[in-house]
Amino acid sequence: MLSTMTIPAIPFFLYTLFVLSARPVIAAYNLVDKRVLVTGSSGGIGSGIAIALAQKGARIVVHYNTRREGAEETARFIRDHGGICDGIVQSDFRIPANIPELFRQLDDIWGEGSGPDVLVNNAGVVSKLAVEDDDEDLNIWMETMQVNLHASYHLSKLAYQRMNRIKGKEKGGVIINVSPIHGSISVEYMTAYAASKAGLDRLTAGLASEWAQDNIRVNAVAPGAIPVERTEAFTVQESPRLMVAASTRGEDGKCKRSCAFGYLSL
Numbered sequence: 001m002l003s004t005m006t007i008p009a010i011p012f013f014l015y016t017l018f019v020l021s022a023r024p025v026i027a028a029y030n031l032v033d034k035r036v037l038v039t040g041s042s043g044g045i046g047s048g049i050a051i052a053l054a055q056k057g058a059r060i061v062v063h064y065n066t067r068r069e070g071a072e073e074t075a076r077f078i079r080d081h082g083g084i085c086d087g088i089v090q091s092d093f094r095i096p097a098n099i100p101e102l103f104r105q106l107d108d109i110w111g112e113g114s115g116p117d118v119l120v121n122n123a124g125v126v127s128k129l130a131v132e133d134d135d136e137d138l139n140i141w142m143e144t145m146q147v148n149l150h151a152s153y154h155l156s157k158l159a160y161q162r163m164n165r166i167k168g169k170e171k172g173g174v175i176i177n178v179s180p181i182h183g184s185i186s187v188e189y190m191t192a193y194a195a196s197k198a199g200l201d202r203l204t205a206g207l208a209s210e211w212a213q214d215n216i217r218v219n220a221v222a223p224g225a226i227p228v229e230r231t232e233a234f235t236v237q238e239s240p241r242l243m244v245a246a247s248t249r250g251e252d253g254k255c256k257r258s259c260a261f262g263y264l265s266l
């Protein structure tokens with residue numbers, strides 16, 4: 001089982017986020033042999049999710065888009081600490097045709113048509129731009145919607161088809177969407193991001209009610225502001241309203257604990 005004693009290669013905040021602060025909660029869950037795809041696990045929150053789930057015995061597939069080295073670091077960390085990382089897959093979700101192709105990569109890893117048992121739709125782009133600065137093709141809007149919302153819909157649909165026809169054992173599965181506070185608050189210059197995540201919230205509720213009868217649970221976790229490599233330069237001065245809103249949802253580690261609890265219990 002994955003050791004929590006030494007954490008050399010992964011940023012300290014990930015250790016804090018998913019291991020230290022949630023240890024009493026994590027202890028209650030056992031994910032042995034669950035095949036888990038964590039999208040966007042080449043760094044940031046996704047890397048922390050993959051590590052935390054591997055710690056509970058899950059068989060992880062790490063996904064990345066551009067950061068191959070980050071994906072390898074996540075995989076290496078899991079394996080070096082006694083966990084199971086079955087493989088690494090690459091896919092750019094801006095292109096819809098890449099999503100079925102990602103499932104073909106999963107076939108090569110887990111066998112044709114089998115897995116995942118758990119899908120974590122974590123990959124996302126955080127777009128920050130005044131609406132009037134989007135270009136005439138609406139590239140920022142299109143990319144944000146495609147990666148944050150459409151890809152989650154498509155991935156969930158393909159995962160559902162597999163979860164709903166598992167042979168030789170009870171069918172069912174779990175889908176977890178990462179949908180931050182922006183689904184329910186508005187912040188200037190993050191209109192596309194907020195709209196995509198509000199859509200993800202409705203997608204979550206819709207899929208949950210459609211697929212409950214198939215023993216497939218669909219939930220969303222809404223963490224507050226979590227520092228990752230990408231957000232290092234994102235300061236209170238830059239967006240005071242965002243940070244105030246985030247702090248009301250769980251500063252001082254509360255959001256981190258509820259975040260880790262969410263992933264493991266949903």
Ligand SMILES: NC(=O)c1ccc[n+]([C@@H]2O[C@H](COP(=O)([O-])OP(=O)(O)OC[C@H]3O[C@@H](n4cnc5c(N)ncnc54)[C@H](OP(=O)(O)O)[C@@H]3O)[C@@H](O)[C@H]2O)c1
Pocket residue numbers: 039040041042043044045046063064065066067068070091092093094121122123124125126147178179180181222223224225226227228229230231
């Ligand atoms: N950090 C926060 O404060 C916070 C709070 C609440 C919710 N969230 C949500 O948490 C999730 C992860 O964010 P993060 O903060 O950990 O950011 P991050 O470190 O930038 O991670 C984003 C991940 O998404 C992947 N990704 C980006 N564009 C992609 C594309 N076109 N196709 C496929 N994958 C793509 C990235 O892959 P590559 O790096 O390999 O390109 C990366 O692994 C997002 O959904 C975000 O909305 C973040």
